[in-house]
Amino acid sequence: MRSSARTVNNIWTGIFYAIAFAVIALLVYLVVEIISRGWGFWDPAFLFGRPSNTMAGGGIGPQLFNSFYLLILSLIISVPLGLGAGIYLAEYAKQGRFLNFVRLCIETMASLPSIVVGLFGLLIFVTLAHWGYTLIGGALVLTILNLPGLTRVCESAIASVPQNVKEASYGLGATKWQTLVKVSLPTAMQEIITGVILSAGRVFGEAAALIYTAGLTTPMLNTAADLSSPVNPFNIFRPAETLAVHIWKLNSEGIVPDAAAIATKSAAVLIVMVLMFNILARLAAKTLDKYNKGTSRKKKVQKSVDSVQKTA
Amino acid sequence: MKGKKSINYIKNEYIGRTLVTICGFLIVLTTLAIIIFICQKGMQSFLDSKLSLGEFLTSDKWSPNNKSYGALVFIAGSTAVSLGAVIISAPIGIAIAIFNNHIAPKFGARFLKPVLELLVGIPSVVYGFLGVVILVPMLRENFGGVGFSLIAGVIVLSIMILPTIASIADDAIRGVSPAYLEASYGLGSTRWQAVSRVVVPAAKTGIMTGVVLGLARAFGEALAVQMVIGNTVKLPDGLYSPTSTLTGILSMDMSNTLNGTAWNNALWTLAMILLLISFLFILIIRVISKKGAQA
Numbered sequence: 001m002r003s004s005a006r007t008v009n010n011i012w013t014g015i016f017y018a019i020a021f022a023v024i025a026l027l028v029y030l031v032v033e034i035i036s037r038g039w040g041f042w043d044p045a046f047l048f049g050r051p052s053n054t055m056a057g058g059g060i061g062p063q064l065f066n067s068f069y070l071l072i073l074s075l076i077i078s079v080p081l082g083l084g085a086g087i088y089l090a091e092y093a094k095q096g097r098f099l100n101f102v103r104l105c106i107e108t109m110a111s112l113p114s115i116v117v118g119l120f121g122l123l124i125f126v127t128l129a130h131w132g133y134t135l136i137g138g139a140l141v142l143t144i145l146n147l148p149g150l151t152r153v154c155e156s157a158i159a160s161v162p163q164n165v166k167e168a169s170y171g172l173g174a175t176k177w178q179t180l181v182k183v184s185l186p187t188a189m190q191e192i193i194t195g196v197i198l199s200a201g202r203v204f205g206e207a208a209a210l211i212y213t214a215g216l217t218t219p220m221l222n223t224a225a226d227l228s229s230p231v232n233p234f235n236i237f238r239p240a241e242t243l244a245v246h247i248w249k250l251n252s253e254g255i256v257p258d259a260a261a262i263a264t265k266s267a268a269v270l271i272v273m274v275l276m277f278n279i280l281a282r283l284a285a286k287t288l289d290k291y292n293k294g295t296s297r298k299k300k301v302q303k304s305v306d307s308v309q310k311t312a
Numbered sequence: 313m314k315g316k317k318s319i320n321y322i323k324n325e326y327i328g329r330t331l332v333t334i335c336g337f338l339i340v341l342t343t344l345a346i347i348i349f350i351c352q353k354g355m356q357s358f359l360d361s362k363l364s365l366g367e368f369l370t371s372d373k374w375s376p377n378n379k380s381y382g383a384l385v386f387i388a389g390s391t392a393v394s395l396g397a398v399i400i401s402a403p404i405g406i407a408i409a410i411f412n413n414h415i416a417p418k419f420g421a422r423f424l425k426p427v428l429e430l431l432v433g434i435p436s437v438v439y440g441f442l443g444v445v446i447l448v449p450m451l452r453e454n455f456g457g458v459g460f461s462l463i464a465g466v467i468v469l470s471i472m473i474l475p476t477i478a479s480i481a482d483d484a485i486r487g488v489s490p491a492y493l494e495a496s497y498g499l500g501s502t503r504w505q506a507v508s509r510v511v512v513p514a515a516k517t518g519i520m521t522g523v524v525l526g527l528a529r530a531f532g533e534a535l536a537v538q539m540v541i542g543n544t545v546k547l548p549d550g551l552y553s554p555t556s557t558l559t560g561i562l563s564m565d566m567s568n569t570l571n572g573t574a575w576n577n578a579l580w581t582l583a584m585i586l587l588l589i590s591f592l593f594i595l596i597i598r599v600i601s602k603k604g605a606q607a
Binding site for chain 2: 005006008009012013015016017019020023024026027030031033034037080081082083084085087088089091092093101102104105106107108109111112113114115116117119120122123124127144147148151175176177178180181198201202204205206207208211212244245247248251252260263264267270271274275277278
């Protein structure tokens with residue numbers, strides 16, 4: 001009886017290990033598969049080249065640019081809003097029915113299917129505002145998708161600042177806002193920055209919400225054009241197809257002879273970008289952590305301690 | 313001097329406070345605006361185009377050319393594909409959560425957590441694309457048919473929602489008091505007995521939340537599923553036959569229709585159904601966690 005319970009235990013331990021290794025193997029398989037199929041994606045002629053509608057050999061230059069530009073636009077809008085809402089929830093909101101309602105709204109917003117958010121964008125920015133398919137419409141829709149996550153990250157980062165640190169600041173006569181800006185925010189910055197970078201990775205790969213807001217086309221970009229002209233790359237009121245949308249379009253209606261090749265290479269580029277965002281988030285977390293703990297200046301401190309000891 | 317100080321005080325305190333409060337309200341306003349606008353558009357099918365709600369929900373005939381709009385295929389397709397994904401993904405996700413906490417925590421933190429984070433980060437079009445170039449040909453060769461099928465959608469989705477389920481189940485299992493585990497060991501149970509009969513039941517609420525969130529994510533996923541499921545407007549005969557989902561038809565057809573037509577209105581109604589179902593999932597999660605808090 002006893003030994004059979006042990007055997008069962010051992011079998012289950014084996015099963016758990018098998019599942020864990022299978023999941024790791026799956027990720028490795030997927031990444032290797034994408035990168036090997038899209039081998040050669042770093043060719044500058046592909047990365048920065050103009051796409052071709054009819055002939056093979058086109059690049060993804062405009063799409064890549066659009067993806068980054070849209071990411072930056074949406075971060076410019078969503079980071080302050082998310083930070084503000086996070087501060088509100090962590091510091092100012094009073095417990096009660098209204099706060100409960102705000103949380104319900106955040107949860108609802110977070111669970112909205114991205115296509116529904118995209119359709120909302122179509123309704124408001126494209127149709128009602130008469131903007132048509134625009135970068136700014138896409139950025140606003142990405143903001144809606146991004147905001148709940150950012151708010152939660154900022155809230156939990158600010159709420160996790162130790163109470164005694166804040167009390168020390170109040171004790172020195174600082175007001176609530178001063179404490180927030182000079183004490184809480186710097187302490188919470190590491191978590192916030194990591195959260196922002198990770199959310200940036202998600203925004204970079206979003207496509208469903210952009211089909212009906214930023215559109216499926218990009219005009220022939222020309223940096224020399226006037227800013228109000230739709231061919232100026234920085235005009236926020238021009239249609240812009242991002243890299244993720246490009247992959248979807250190539251798959252569903254691609255007529256270029258090498259559509260499959262372009263799509264695989266673009267997928268490889270997207271994966272590499274996501275990997276880079278992940279690594280960047282980790283690096284940022286580590287550096288800031290070191291900075292906060294003061295260990296990046298450890299040597300100096302150690303030296304001065306040594307010299308003090310010597311003189312003593 | 314005193315006056316200056318109070319101006320500063322007002323500037324620092326009230327402006328900042330007002331700004332962050334506005335940010336908080338903005339979230340509420342945006343959420344309400346989304347619900348109101350989508351529902352108002354979605355109701356037009358019944359108010360302007362005079363479609364019947366009963367027929368819309370129960371008919372499986374969707375052919376805009378014959379003016380018949382039945383959404384059953386899409387609702388059934390979305391439900392089948394997301395339930396299938398959860399059936400595959402939930403046991404694996406829970407197993408990973410147990411592994412990370414009780415079998416090999418160091419290995420889990422070092423390898424499995426980053427792996428799950430990367431799986432979250434892979435864009436959904438990339439999942440869809442991998443489905444098209446790897447999974448679909450594989451299904452076609454081994455099981456016949458076109459390869460674009462319900463099962464292809466289920467497999468792709470199950471990979472996509474695995475991190476959601478695993479990470480929430482992980483938190484839930486970590487939250488179980490170690491005293492329970494020790495008490496169980498003290499009674500002479502093996503690790504498996506302790507985990508399966510004490511830890512997992514104690515973490516039930518959190519695990520259920522993770523599963524429902526995974527279901528919600530699967531239900532709302534658009535492009536990855538649309539790319540591999542085949543998009544035929546027909547109830548699936550089995551796992552290997554193609555079908556359609558709510559999100560799929562929305563991502564393909566919305567731009568083909570003119571604003572105000574019955575077809576366009578019917579599509580908005582599909583969007584409304586999608587929105588209401590995702591809201592329903594949130595309510596379910598709330599009920600689960602409330603019950604968990606009482607227990």
